[in-house]
Amino acid sequence: MEMRRVSILGSTGSIGESALDVVRAAGGRLGVAALAAGSNWRRLAAQAREFRPQLVTAADDAAARELGRELAGTGIRVAAGASGLEQVATHAAADVVLSAIVGAAGILPTLAAARAGKTIALANKESLVAAGGVITAAVRDAGGLLLPVDSEHNALFQLLSGRDRSEVRRLVLTASGGPSFRRPGGLDDVTPEDALRHPSWSMGAKVSIDSATLMNKGLEVIEAHWLFGVPLERIAVVIHPQSIVHGAIEMTDGALLAHLSPPDMRIPIAAALYHPQRETLPWQHLDLATLDRLEFFPPDHARFPALELAYAAFARGGTAPAVLNAANEVAVQAFLDRRLRFTAITEVVADVLAHGTVDAASPDIDTIMAADAAAREAATAVIRGMQAPRRG
Numbered sequence: 001m002e003m004r005r006v007s008i009l010g011s012t013g014s015i016g017e018s019a020l021d022v023v024r025a026a027g028g029r030l031g032v033a034a035l036a037a038g039s040n041w042r043r044l045a046a047q048a049r050e051f052r053p054q055l056v057t058a059a060d061d062a063a064a065r066e067l068g069r070e071l072a073g074t075g076i077r078v079a080a081g082a083s084g085l086e087q088v089a090t091h092a093a094a095d096v097v098l099s100a101i102v103g104a105a106g107i108l109p110t111l112a113a114a115r116a117g118k119t120i121a122l123a124n125k126e127s128l129v130a131a132g133g134v135i136t137a138a139v140r141d142a143g144g145l146l147l148p149v150d151s152e153h154n155a156l157f158q159l160l161s162g163r164d165r166s167e168v169r170r171l172v173l174t175a176s177g178g179p180s181f182r183r184p185g186g187l188d189d190v191t192p193e194d195a196l197r198h199p200s201w202s203m204g205a206k207v208s209i210d211s212a213t214l215m216n217k218g219l220e221v222i223e224a225h226w227l228f229g230v231p232l233e234r235i236a237v238v239i240h241p242q243s244i245v246h247g248a249i250e251m252t253d254g255a256l257l258a259h260l261s262p263p264d265m266r267i268p269i270a271a272a273l274y275h276p277q278r279e280t281l282p283w284q285h286l287d288l289a290t291l292d293r294l295e296f297f298p299p300d301h302a303r304f305p306a307l308e309l310a311y312a313a314f315a316r317g318g319t320a321p322a323v324l325n326a327a328n329e330v331a332v333q334a335f336l337d338r339r340l341r342f343t344a345i346t347e348v349v350a351d352v353l354a355h356g357t358v359d360a361a362s363p364d365i366d367t368i369m370a371a372d373a374a375a376r377e378a379a380t381a382v383i384r385g386m387q388a389p390r391r392g
């Protein structure tokens, strides 16, 4: 196999670092074309020295200046901001673009990669939630390819490939249930520390909180719709605390085909980066005989209302999923900053969806980004209102 070069959007994050681990283990079969990250220029500089990309980019000019000083004399080009992200997303040397920035900041770079006809290994689910119609159309028009990295979707992608879709009745996504799944009583006093302590996966802060509220699964159901073209009523969610079964497809004859692996993101990342090949990986394999138990439960919608909120936003269509996503990002940040109770995260999202305006079907990218910005303002106002001392 010739060397395949990867551009990584979000290289200093949990997914980005796991992807670089996959590159390290590739023995020259994978290389790095370009790297993009936010403000952690020290980590980015260290990655650049190790992997020798042609281009690195940081979120702002200040970080890019530091990066430039660190990398002086290496011949590695340094860029910044939105233009830098676009250059990394469309870099001529990249055979695959790993989209692994967290949140709506990933939308425009992912769209740029799609418009450039790139093969996209997609971790940034938020871009499909907010702009799934625009991005999938761009991938189609430019002749690119969208490969899911999200573990459940990568599992479904593997289960579905080469299969006659008329034989598939339903897609099943598993959810760990998060750290509060077995917690007795109400969830009002769940702290950021509680919510960040994920039982089976080690992930970035935002997706960890989304897992704890179950919003992550709501976003993933919408993501699955855009990836596989399946209507939401045929996408089911089941709680599975061990995170060993990642996805399953229910066949028309009553058979259920499931995908199992250790909860290690390097496995789906490698599956996407090497696609359509499957390479030998040095990490832990699954031994069924040593698995203690695999449990499955229906989701508890009363305790975790975020999942149904996501289904409802998708049913409303237009910019509603973009509004859901943006309001959730603001609320999750407020929770992490201790300005918001755990259960209020979903209340804020519901409030913004109920009172904000939602644009009609098939919005273009400018309409989506405007809806994202308006929803952030609305969510900020709702949170401020919740904090205001009650008067008379």
Ligand code: NAD
Binding pocket: 009, 010, 011, 012, 013, 014, 015, 016, 036, 037, 038, 039, 040, 058, 059, 099, 100, 101, 102, 103, 105, 123, 124, 125, 126, 149, 150, 151, 201, 202, 203, 204, 205, 206, 207, 265
């Ligand atoms: P993370 O917070 O660990 O990393 C985010 C990365 O994005 C960092 O490199 C950060 O510097 C960069 N970034 C953030 N804002 C940026 C901006 N404005 N411009 C440029 N770079 C920016 O997040 P993560 O856990 O790696 O998750 C990344 C994406 O992958 C998310 O969409 C998440 O939902 C998805 N995902 C993650 C996991 C996981 O196991 N971590 C699993 C499935 C899907």
Ligand code: MG
Binding pocket: 150, 151, 152, 220
């Ligand atoms: Mg997932």
